[in-house]
Amino acid sequence: MGDTTPFDEMHNADGSVREPYRALAQWLDEQPDKALTLMQSDAEAIFRKLGITFAVYGSEEGTEKVIPFDVIPRIISAMEWRKLSKGIEQRVRALNAFLYDIYHRQEILKAGRIPEKLILQNSAFCPEMMGLEPARGVYAHIIGTDIVRVGPDEFYVLEDNLRTPSGVSYMLEDREAMMQLAPDLFSRIKVAPVDNYPENLRRTLESVAPANVSGAPTIAVLTPGIYNSAYFEHSFLADQMGAQLCEGPDLFVDGGKVYMRTTTGPERVDVIYRRIDDDYIDPLTFRPDSMLGVPGLFDAYRAGNVTLVNAPGTGIADDKAVYTYVPEIIEFYLGEKALLNNVPTYNCVDEEERNWVLANIGDLVVKEVHGSGGYGMMVGPTSTKAQHAEFKRKIEARPDNYIVQPTLALSTCPTYVNAGIAPRHVDLRPYVLMGEEVRITPGGLTRVALKKGSLVVNSSQGGGTKDTWVLED
Amino acid sequence: MLGRTAQNLFWLSRYVERAENMARLLEVGYRMSLTSRREGGASEHLVSMMRAAEVDEAFEATGRQADLDTVAHYMMFDPENPSSVYSCLLAARTNARSVRTAITIDMWESLNAGWLEFAQIKPRDVRGAKLLGLLSWVKQLSHEFRGALLGTILRDDGFAFSQAGNFVERADNTARILDVKYYVLLPRAKMVGGDLDIQQWTLILRAASAHRSYRHVYHDRYKAHNIADFLMLRPEMPRSLIFCARYIEETLDSLADIYGKREGCQEAAAKLRAMVEGTNMETIFAHGLHEFLTEFIARNNAVSESLSASYNFY
Numbered sequence: 001m002g003d004t005t006p007f008d009e010m011h012n013a014d015g016s017v018r019e020p021y022r023a024l025a026q027w028l029d030e031q032p033d034k035a036l037t038l039m040q041s042d043a044e045a046i047f048r049k050l051g052i053t054f055a056v057y058g059s060e061e062g063t064e065k066v067i068p069f070d071v072i073p074r075i076i077s078a079m080e081w082r083k084l085s086k087g088i089e090q091r092v093r094a095l096n097a098f099l100y101d102i103y104h105r106q107e108i109l110k111a112g113r114i115p116e117k118l119i120l121q122n123s124a125f126c127p128e129m130m131g132l133e134p135a136r137g138v139y140a141h142i143i144g145t146d147i148v149r150v151g152p153d154e155f156y157v158l159e160d161n162l163r164t165p166s167g168v169s170y171m172l173e174d175r176e177a178m179m180q181l182a183p184d185l186f187s188r189i190k191v192a193p194v195d196n197y198p199e200n201l202r203r204t205l206e207s208v209a210p211a212n213v214s215g216a217p218t219i220a221v222l223t224p225g226i227y228n229s230a231y232f233e234h235s236f237l238a239d240q241m242g243a244q245l246c247e248g249p250d251l252f253v254d255g256g257k258v259y260m261r262t263t264t265g266p267e268r269v270d271v272i273y274r275r276i277d278d279d280y281i282d283p284l285t286f287r288p289d290s291m292l293g294v295p296g297l298f299d300a301y302r303a304g305n306v307t308l309v310n311a312p313g314t315g316i317a318d319d320k321a322v323y324t325y326v327p328e329i330i331e332f333y334l335g336e337k338a339l340l341n342n343v344p345t346y347n348c349v350d351e352e353e354r355n356w357v358l359a360n361i362g363d364l365v366v367k368e369v370h371g372s373g374g375y376g377m378m379v380g381p382t383s384t385k386a387q388h389a390e391f392k393r394k395i396e397a398r399p400d401n402y403i404v405q406p407t408l409a410l411s412t413c414p415t416y417v418n419a420g421i422a423p424r425h426v427d428l429r430p431y432v433l434m435g436e437e438v439r440i441t442p443g444g445l446t447r448v449a450l451k452k453g454s455l456v457v458n459s460s461q462g463g464g465t466k467d468t469w470v471l472e473d
Numbered sequence: 474m475l476g477r478t479a480q481n482l483f484w485l486s487r488y489v490e491r492a493e494n495m496a497r498l499l500e501v502g503y504r505m506s507l508t509s510r511r512e513g514g515a516s517e518h519l520v521s522m523m524r525a526a527e528v529d530e531a532f533e534a535t536g537r538q539a540d541l542d543t544v545a546h547y548m549m550f551d552p553e554n555p556s557s558v559y560s561c562l563l564a565a566r567t568n569a570r571s572v573r574t575a576i577t578i579d580m581w582e583s584l585n586a587g588w589l590e591f592a593q594i595k596p597r598d599v600r601g602a603k604l605l606g607l608l609s610w611v612k613q614l615s616h617e618f619r620g621a622l623l624g625t626i627l628r629d630d631g632f633a634f635s636q637a638g639n640f641v642e643r644a645d646n647t648a649r650i651l652d653v654k655y656y657v658l659l660p661r662a663k664m665v666g667g668d669l670d671i672q673q674w675t676l677i678l679r680a681a682s683a684h685r686s687y688r689h690v691y692h693d694r695y696k697a698h699n700i701a702d703f704l705m706l707r708p709e710m711p712r713s714l715i716f717c718a719r720y721i722e723e724t725l726d727s728l729a730d731i732y733g734k735r736e737g738c739q740e741a742a743a744k745l746r747a748m749v750e751g752t753n754m755e756t757i758f759a760h761g762l763h764e765f766l767t768e769f770i771a772r773n774n775a776v777s778e779s780l781s782a783s784y785n786f787y
Binding site (some may be wrong): 226229232236246262265 | 570586732783
């Protein structure tokens with residue numbers, strides 16, 4: 001790993017086409033000049049018209065942008081996918097078991113497998129959750145596991161997103177767009193469908209309704225509102241699964257129960273898929289200045305009268321500092337070896353490791369422990385000397401605030417750019433649902449770094465997306 | 474349905490209707506100012522159109538001289554003017570985004586595509602014939618949105634809220650146009666109007682898109698009495714007060730049916746309609762046209778307020 005040529009998902013080292021891409025390569029060859037240019041501009045029009053936009057914070061060009069979409073799909077073979085999905089399921093089950101333990105008996109801490117301080121003094125640990133019994137014992141129902149590939153058989157988990165992972169609407173709309181743009185491709189290549197995600201989401205949410213609900217539970221999606229960067233997704237998902245899209249002021253708590261304000265008066269709500277961060281969901285329990293949340297919501301949750309999805313406090317399991325312990329966590333709760341690898345991570349609190357990190361910073365990736373979305377990180381090889389120095393200072397000042405990893409040679413996929421088709425680095429976020437069972441949608445969201453050589457795939461940093469195809473046997 | 478959703482649907486339709494009315498008023502002001510031969514006449518026409526749009530005072534406060542360019546910009550593009558076409562379309566789209574789940578894809582696409590197109594326009598490129606073209610485009614956008622709505626939306630409570638918004642806005646607009654020009658509609662000793670009267674009457678009819686349909690109904694030359702009758706009391710005229718009032722009442726009654734309960738707003742709608750039902754222009758003139766219109770506008774506002782109280786808008 002590291003300084004070798006990145007793995008090209010479409011081509012072997014000798015330039016021949018890898019098996020999963022054979023039919024696509026042939027199709028690409030058959031396309032007349034300009035066909036892809038045309039597809040690309042059609043795609044842009046489709047997305048803009050549908051209003052699939054995201055907001056870039058701090059952008060001066062107004063709040064809405066269309067996320068760039070690349071018309072060349074990324075392909076994963078059925079065998080590769082089976083392996084990946086097994087590993088993901090294992091991880092998700094273990095992390096949920098870990099969350100249950102952390103908020104109950106804390107056996108893993110007693111056993112000394114994870115330092116107590118790392119959990120109990122972590123700002124992502126939520127003491128309010130202690131002793132609470134979530135429906136079916138599930139804390140993280142909706143998960144987006146970030147995975148990178150560095151070789152034919154080599155996958156690494158970069159991050160387990162257990163709070164409110166976003167992007168699933170792009171997965172669905174990318175497929176929709178692709179089917180409009182290149183219907184003939186789908187007749188040649190058998191691709192596993194993704195469009196049952198909304199139905200599966202609904203089933204997952206229904207399966208974790210409070211036990212005392214009779215009949216079909218009422219489900220609401222709680223959004224911070226139209227100015228949130230992921231608002232499109234919130235409304236999209238609510239629409240697709242037939243749930244009510246609510247903002248904080250639409251809900252209220254009375255007698256420990258949650259209601260929506262409807263035209264005909266209050267209506268009981270049973271399950272809330274909240275897309276608001278923990279800190280903001282209830283000003284009475286968490287941040288008192290929150291205008292987004294619902295006063296009293298947490299008490300209603302504690303009383304078992306409503307289910308919050310995901311549960312508050314799941315951040316302790318996807319914290320970047322806890323990440324290094326995930327293989328340990330899998331072994332502890334499942335008695336199995338981790339099927340998917342973690343990226344080796346250096347611990348800057350350890351003096352020896354820190355010194356090594358500081359000496360080699362130009363080759364490493366530095367991430368803020370609580371950063372996300374590509375903010376607060378530095379990729380050594382593509383950063384300037386000044387940036388290296390800046391992050392060295394930051395690490396020295398607060399070694400516990402950063403994790404450091406080797407720069408992975410992320411795999412590349414053929415991508416349509418100005419100069420034609422060229423390899424660009426990609427990652428993968430499969431979406432996992434956990435309720436009465438674990439459901440993983442085949443594929444997920446592929447993010448692609450559109451800038452040549454760039455390893456940062458976040459949409460806020462100039463990344464785009466691709467439709468992701470898992471081949472059927 | 475969430476109270477907020479009902480509110481958003483109501484205002485979504487209201488703003489689209491308002492954008493259309495603003496375009497129409499500006500078009501009339503534009504035409505009149507071009508044909509005005511009197512010194513200062515152009516400016517007067519423009520100001521009176523702004524009065525009908527209830528933005529004349531706000532415009533005056535900007536300190537700008539009322540000429541074609543300044544008024545066109547103010548009514549079309551000015552974000553400071555809450556009733557400018559720009560502000561209306563933005564507000565409509567913001568309301569639509571808030572209720573994406575309650576409107577159909579066709580409704581969203583027509584509005585969103587329209588907004589994106591409008592947002593591309595550079596105000597300084599819009600002059601003369603281009604302005605007229607843009608004004609008719611705004612009307613088209615409103616028609617397209619309404620068509621998408623009527624063709625695709627479920628006939629449930631959401632439909633009723635959107636229709637209420639549309640027709641409360643339209644009733645308000647027609648009443649205001651009449652009120653701004655009511656003095657040229659008053660009965661006078663001389664039955665035949667002079668050139669100036671004809672010009673004013675045309676303006677009123679155009680502002681309500683009624684200058685052609687007038688002929689179909691009356692087969693007659695323009696007469697003040699007929700014009701007032703047409704825009705107030707003719708049930709076949711879709712922008713007349715009686716048409717709007719009846720439709721609003723019907724719409725709110727349908728809400729009462731859906732919810733199985735009558736609220737204050739149904740009474741308010743009945744009171745609005747009672748004003749225009751079983752009366753005629755002679756009676757209205759006898760009691761004072763201006764007074765009548767003022768009262769109508771107030772009762773129409775009362776419908777809107779009572780609707781939001783009845784169904785938990787907030």
